[in-house]
Amino acid sequence: xxxxxLTAPAAVEEHEHTGTGLANTKLGMWVFLASECLFFGAFIxxxxxxxxxxxxxxxxxxxxxxxxxxxxxFILLMxxxxxxxxxxxxxxxxxxxxxxxxxxxxxxGLVFIGGQVYEFTEFYREGLALSTNVFGSSFFVLxxxxxxxxxxxxxxxxxxxxxxxxxxxxxxxxxxxEVAGLYWHFVDVVWIVIFTVVYxxxxx
Amino acid sequence: xxxxxxxLPAPRPVGLLLRRPRSxxxxxxxxxxxDHKKIGILYGGVALVFFVVAGVEALLIRLQLAAxxxxxxxxxxxxxxxxxxxxxxxxxxxxxxxxxxxNYFIPLMIGARDVAxxxxxxxxxxVFFLGGLFLYSSFFLGGAPDGGWFGYTPLTxxxxxxxxxxxxxxxxxxxxxxxxxxxxxxxxxxFIVTILNMRAPGMTLMRMxxxxxxxxxxAFLTAFAMPPVTAALLMVIFDRNFGTLFFDAxxxxxxxxxxxxxxxxxxxxxxxxxxxxMGIISEILPVFSRKxxxxxxxxxxxxIAIGFLGWGVWAHHMFTTGLGPVAVAAFxxxxxxxxxxxxVKIFNWLGTxxxxxxxxxxxxxxxxxxxxxxxxxxxxxxxxSIVPAxxxxxxxxxxxxxxxxxxxxxxxFAIFGGLYYWWPKxxxxxxxxxxxxxxxxxxxxxxxxxxxxxxxLGLQGMPRRTYRYAEGMxxxxxxxxxTVGSFVIAASVLVFLVNVIRTAMRGEPAGPDPWDGRxxxxxxxxxxxxxxxxxxxxxxxxxxxxxxxxxxDAEGRLVPLPAGGADAATATTAGAPPTAGEDGHGNGGHGxxxxxxxxxxxxxxxGLPVLGYAAVFKSPWLAVPGLxxxxxxxxxxxxxxATAED
Numbered sequence: 001x002x003x004x005x006l007t008a009p010a011a012v013e014e015h016e017h018t019g020t021g022l023a024n025t026k027l028g029m030w031v032f033l034a035s036e037c038l039f040f041g042a043f044i045x046x047x048x049x050x051x052x053x054x055x056x057x058x059x060x061x062x063x064x065x066x067x068x069x070x071x072x073x074f075i076l077l078m079x080x081x082x083x084x085x086x087x088x089x090x091x092x093x094x095x096x097x098x099x100x101x102x103x104x105x106x107x108x109g110l111v112f113i114g115g116q117v118y119e120f121t122e123f124y125r126e127g128l129a130l131s132t133n134v135f136g137s138s139f140f141v142l143x144x145x146x147x148x149x150x151x152x153x154x155x156x157x158x159x160x161x162x163x164x165x166x167x168x169x170x171x172x173x174x175x176x177x178e179v180a181g182l183y184w185h186f187v188d189v190v191w192i193v194i195f196t197v198v199y200x201x202x203x204x
Numbered sequence: 205x206x207x208x209x210x211x212l213p214a215p216r217p218v219g220l221l222l223r224r225p226r227s228x229x230x231x232x233x234x235x236x237x238x239d240h241k242k243i244g245i246l247y248g249g250v251a252l253v254f255f256v257v258a259g260v261e262a263l264l265i266r267l268q269l270a271a272x273x274x275x276x277x278x279x280x281x282x283x284x285x286x287x288x289x290x291x292x293x294x295x296x297x298x299x300x301x302x303x304x305x306x307n308y309f310i311p312l313m314i315g316a317r318d319v320a321x322x323x324x325x326x327x328x329x330x331v332f333f334l335g336g337l338f339l340y341s342s343f344f345l346g347g348a349p350d351g352g353w354f355g356y357t358p359l360t361x362x363x364x365x366x367x368x369x370x371x372x373x374x375x376x377x378x379x380x381x382x383x384x385x386x387x388x389x390x391x392x393x394x395f396i397v398t399i400l401n402m403r404a405p406g407m408t409l410m411r412m413x414x415x416x417x418x419x420x421x422x423a424f425l426t427a428f429a430m431p432p433v434t435a436a437l438l439m440v441i442f443d444r445n446f447g448t449l450f451f452d453a454x455x456x457x458x459x460x461x462x463x464x465x466x467x468x469x470x471x472x473x474x475x476x477x478x479x480x481x482m483g484i485i486s487e488i489l490p491v492f493s494r495k496x497x498x499x500x501x502x503x504x505x506x507x508i509a510i511g512f513l514g515w516g517v518w519a520h521h522m523f524t525t526g527l528g529p530v531a532v533a534a535f536x537x538x539x540x541x542x543x544x545x546x547x548v549k550i551f552n553w554l555g556t557x558x559x560x561x562x563x564x565x566x567x568x569x570x571x572x573x574x575x576x577x578x579x580x581x582x583x584x585x586x587x588x589s590i591v592p593a594x595x596x597x598x599x600x601x602x603x604x605x606x607x608x609x610x611x612x613x614x615x616x617f618a619i620f621g622g623l624y625y626w627w628p629k630x631x632x633x634x635x636x637x638x639x640x641x642x643x644x645x646x647x648x649x650x651x652x653x654x655x656x657x658x659x660x661l662g663l664q665g666m667p668r669r670t671y672r673y674a675e676g677m678x679x680x681x682x683x684x685x686x687t688v689g690s691f692v693i694a695a696s697v698l699v700f701l702v703n704v705i706r707t708a709m710r711g712e713p714a715g716p717d718p719w720d721g722r723x724x725x726x727x728x729x730x731x732x733x734x735x736x737x738x739x740x741x742x743x744x745x746x747x748x749x750x751x752x753x754x755x756x757d758a759e760g761r762l763v764p765l766p767a768g769g770a771d772a773a774t775a776t777t778a779g780a781p782p783t784a785g786e787d788g789h790g791n792g793g794h795g796x797x798x799x800x801x802x803x804x805x806x807x808x809x810x811g812l813p814v815l816g817y818a819a820v821f822k823s824p825w826l827a828v829p830g831l832x833x834x835x836x837x838x839x840x841x842x843x844x845x846a847t848a849e850d
Contacts, residue, residue, distance in 0.1 A: 018401035024320040028397045035389055035427040042435030042465055046450065053456035131447030134456045141442055141450075159839070168843070 029179045033186045040190050043142040047198055050134040057132035060139075063123045064199055072115030073195050076150070079108035080188045083181045090164075093171035099161055102177075105184065106157040109150050116147045139198065146194060149187050156180050222840070224848050225801040228734065236801035238322035239734055243329050244308030245630065250333050251300035257340075258292035259697060261285045263690055266654075270687035272675040282671035283350035284373070288339075290353030291377065294473065295384045296336045298611065299426075301619050302480035303332070303391050306419045308630060310395060312725035312732060313413045315404025315741040320397035322799040323841060324390050330809030331387030338813045339380035345820075347371020349380075352669065354470065357451035357462040361443035374444060375820040378437040383812050385430040385437075392426035395419055404724075406743035410504070413723045414497060417504050418483030421511040425472045425479075428515075433469035436462050445822060460525055467518035475514040477611055478578075479507060481618030482549060485571040488625050489553055491719050492568035493560025494762070496747055499552045506545035506552075513542040523591050524598045532591050539589035546582055550575060565719070566640030570621030573648050577613025581606060584659065599669070602662025608655045620647070620700070628718045632730045633711030639703040646696035653689025657682040722750040735796040800848035808837025 020027060051060075086101035120140070128136045160180055163169035169176065225236040234242060265285050268274040277285060307325065311318055319325050342348045350373045351360040359367065360374040399420045403412070412420075439462070442448040449455040451462055490497045497503060519527060519535040527535075553575050562568065584606040588594045597603060620643070627635045662668075666679050673679055717726040727749045728737055745751045754762045811834030818826035 019403050020400050022401070024397050024401055027401060028321060028324075028393045031393045031396050031427055032389070035393075035431050037431075038428050039431035039435055042432045046435075046439065046461060049458060049461055050456060055454075055456050129447075130442070131449065134449050134452075137442070137448035137450055137457070141439070141448060145438075159842075 023175055025175060025179050026182070029182045033182065036186065036190075040142075040146070040193075043138070043145060044194065044197055047138040047142050050138045054133045054135050057136065058123075058126055058128045060135060060199075061202070063126050063128055065119070065122070066199060068115070069119065069195065069199055072112050072119075073191060075108050075115075076112040076191055077188055079105045079112075080185050082108065083184050087174065087177050087181050090169070090171060090177045091174045095164055095170075098177075099164055102157050102161045102164075106154050106161070109154045109157070109184075113147055113150055113154070116143065120144075142198065143194065146187070146190060149190070153180075153184050153187055156183070221836075222803045222807075224844070225803060226848075228801060233801060235806055236326075236803055238318075238326050238799045238801055238805075240307050240311050240319045240322065240325060241630075241732065241734075241736075243325050244304050244306075246329055247300045247307060247332070248304035250336070251297050251304060254292050254296035254300075254336060256697070258289050258297055259694060261289040261292070263694060265289065266687040266690040268671060269673070269683050271684065272673055272677075272680055274672045277671065279671045280350065280370075283352075283669075284348045286669060287349045287352050287373075287377070291339065291349060291381075292336075293611070294353060294477065295381065296332075296339070298477040298615055299384075299388060300332055302419070302422065302477070303328075303388075305415070305480060305484065305619075305622055305626070306391075306395055306422075309626065309725055310398055310416055310419055311402065312728065312736055313416050313723050314399065314402060314407050315724050315737060315743060316398065316402040317736050317740070317796065318799060319394050320402055321394045323802050323805050323846065325394050326802070327805035327809055328387045328390040328394065330806050331383060331390070331812060334809055334813045335380055335383035335387060338383060338816050339376060342373060342376035342380075345372070345376075347373045347376075349373040349377035351377065354466055355437075355440065356466075357440060357443070357459045358453070361440045361451040361459075361462070363444050363447075372820055374440065378440045378444075379816045379819050382434050382437050383816055385434050386812070388426050389430050392423040392430075395423040396427065399423070404741050404743055406748075408743075410501065411743055411746045411748070414486035414500070414503060414507075415480070415483035418479040418486070418507050421507050422476050422479045425476050425511055425514065429469045429472040429476065432465045436465035436469075439465075441819065445819075460522070463522050463525065464518070467521045468515075470521065471518040472514045474607075474610070475510055478614050479510065481574065481578075481615040482507065484618045484622040484625070485553065485574050487723065488567045488571040488621050489556045490747075491625075491721050492563045492565060492571070493557050494563075494720075495556060495560040496722075496750075497552070498555030498558075500746060503549055503552045506548045509545040510542065513538065513545070517542055520588055520594070523594050536589045536591050540586060543582060543586045543589075550579055550582070565624075566635070566637055566644055567621045567625035567719075569641065569644040570617050570624065573644065574614060574617040574621065577609055577617060577648075577651065581609025581611075581613055584609060597662060599667055600662035601658040601666045601668055604668050605655050605658035605662060608658070612651060612655070617647070620644075623700075625719065626725075627707070628714030629725055629730045629732070631707070631711075632714050633707050634714050634718060635707050635711065636703050639699055639706065643696050643699045643703060646692055646699060650689050650692025650694075650696055653692060654686050655689070657685050657689075661686075720753075722747040724749055727752075735798055738796075797847055799846045802841070802844060804837045804841035804844060806837075808834055808841060811835075811837060 018024060082101045082104040086098050086105060089097035089101055130136055130140050157180065160169060160177060225232070227233050228237070234246065237243065264277060265282065268276040268282060307319070339349070347370065350371070351369055355374065355377055359369060360378070362368070364372065399416055439448070439450040443450050443452070449457045451457050451459045453459060486497055486503060516538045517535060519531060520539045523532055557572070584602070588597065588606070624635050624640050661679055661682050664678060666673065666677070714730045716728060716730050724741055727741065741748070753765060755765055757763050811830045814830030814833060815827060818824070818830055
């Protein structure tokens with residue numbers, strides 16, 4: 001954040017007038033993300049509550065493929081790195097590198113979503129649907145909503161890419177990239193929690 | 205606010221399909237405005253219409269219950285009426301009225317020209333308005349909600365035609381509430397950023413008017429309380445439509461999960477509704493007592509304490525669900541605990557009034573009414589923390605009496621006080637005092653006639669949500685009183701509406717500062733100009749405007765300052781337009797750069813009800829235009845600069 005302040009003088013002038021020193025959009029995004037924590041928290045709670053309550057059909061132990069999900073999780077986490085690089089590039093007004101890194105971020109996100117589609121299909125083939133048992137219900141809805149968030153993020157990243165290619169997004173708009181980055185990192189962090197709590201903590 | 209850097213080419217309006225709206229006056233401007241004051245009026249107007257609708261629903265309920273074996277409503281209609289009365293009062297009256305006052309007065313009170321996100325503000329309003337219409341369209345499209353305002357599972361989560369609720373009511377209810385939740389969260393984000401970021405120089409947090417403080421707490425509560433209920437409602441929708449088993453006990457699902465998630469929202473919601481009321485009367489009492497608020501910091505911290513403790517009491521709505529003795533004892537204790545900061549506030553208000561030179565104008569009457577009625581509601585609330593007694597009272601009219609004392613005796617009284625107090629600021633004309641006093645006394649008498657007997661009825665065992673009662677239960681007389689009282693309340697609202705019409709036609713002009721106010725909104729013209737303040741005020745003290753008008757002599761008596769007061773106020777606003785240095789374009793030609801009107805918040809908001817109908821009727825075809833509207837609105841909004849270049 002201090003880097004942003006050094007490299008984007010136009011934006012700094014803007015923020016000195018705000019009470020917190022944070023730009024309005026950024027503060028707004030922080031509040032929204034705090035709100036989202038409780039949204040995901042509710043679904044994670046539901047999943048935890050229903051652990052070990054499967055009456056019939058596959059249990060987590062029957063379907064999870066931890067090595068596979070670990071790989072796609074790793075790719076999603078790496079997208080946070082490319083997101084940071086994209087932000088640094090736009091702050092330096094380096095449009096070419098910005099486009100590379102933002103596309104890389106979106107691509108990593110897409111790989112993750114592809115992995116999720118594959119995983120859902122596999123689970124379904126093994127007999128786990130939304131309506132099979134409470135594990136299916138709580139698992140698919142939780143991870144599906146996370147996937148929807150990632151998808152929205154990908155659309156957002158691609159929109160930023162398109163705006164830059166058409167000359168509508170320059171160094172002065174670095175804040176827009178930063179706000180998108182906040183969202184993207186949040187979605188990654190939520191996945192760390194989901195991966196740990198849902199996949200890694202063993203259940204019967 | 206982000207402005208568009210000069211280096212970028214001005215976007216062509218043609219590329220956005222809709223030409224940028226220019227007009228800031230006339231009917232059409234109300235659809236495109238981003239002015240926080242107009243949006244505040246829109247919130248207030250629409251919420252008052254819903255208030256009348258919810259009132260009619262309440263009157264129908266009371267007609268049904270006026271005598272034993274009532275025949276006015278069928279059982280199914282009765283379910284619809286109490287469900288929609290509750291849902292409307294909470295989501296379409298209480299919250300939007302607070303948003304109305306917040307929108308109009310937060311920027312004025314903190315010395316800002318607008319909110320942090322003017323277009324998001326408009327979006328929030330349209331989502332609320334369209335969400336309300338969406339909920340009410342259910343009456344014509346396959347069944348209005350009938351599962352209670354709390355919508356307990358599995359009653360609401362059983363799939364269509366497989367449960368006890370015949371129609372699509374629960375779908376409309378769940379989708380509608382999610383929509384209203386989106387509107388509330390956007391408004392909350394906007395208020396938080398506005399209050400934290402947009403304060404005038406010198407307006408430190410501990411100099412902010414109490415109303416602004418309470419709205420800040422409310423905004424945080426809203427931002428954190430809506431997500432759990434949104435999650436719960438999504439689970440209901442999935443259970444009803446996509447075969448999930450969240451609340452299906454036979455498959456290991458847990459209907460109590462819904463109650464936990466709902467009340468984790470539902471109890472903070474109580475404070476979301478009452479804290480704005482507390483804020484309003486904390487503004488009114490000092491002005492009409494001519495004394496500063498007693499113990500300002502204590503009132504602020506009590507409000508914050510209520511905001512935190514409000515998260516730890518939700519299970520007192522669930523004492524009869526078999527939570528176990530430890531949980532029940534803990535929530536009983538926390539319920540007693542939250543009465544402490546509330547009690548502290550009551551004493552602060554009494555301390556404010558004590559020894560003041562009182563003016564019993566209508567706003568003050570409503571504020572004093574609030575203190576008395578809210579205290580009664582608070583006391584009956586504390587009785588619920590005694591778990592054995594609560595077990596007896598659950599689902600009886602005792603509970604109905606309790607929360608109406610809090611929400612009607614509290615919130616609605618404060619809202620009416622606020623309406624009488626700020627009406628001259630918003631519309632430039634005084635509401636009639638004689639009609640106002642009639643309004644107050646009718647409401648006070650009608651309110652107590654309606655809700656006090658309910659305590660007794662509840663203790664006698666009369667169950668709520670039951671559409672009729674047999675003869676010979678000993679409930680007949682009191683129920684008749686209650687019904688008579690409800691019509692007295694209706695008469696008082698009618699008096700208010702007459703007062704509004706009378707004022708619009710021949711109300712007395714108000715001037716900028718009719719009540720000798722203390723806060724910044726009284727320092728500008730009535731109604732305020734679009735840019736609020738010609739020059740952004742510099743704040744040097746709490747109640748800054750008061751200190752510009754008065755000083756104290758050696759014995760502590762008030763001495764008016766010659767150059768202060770209303771004269772200075774008119775001089776700042778009616779005087780010369782602001783100085784050079786700001787670029788000379790933008791709205792109003794006053795040299796102040798205000799955000800320009802926009803269609804896209806409305807366009808984007810229009811997508812939501814279309815998607816809502818797609819969800820209720822499970823129609824992917826309807827989802828397409830909904831999604832298109834949403835995306836078009838979103839992208840056009842993102843590309844359109846906040847302020848038009850001319």
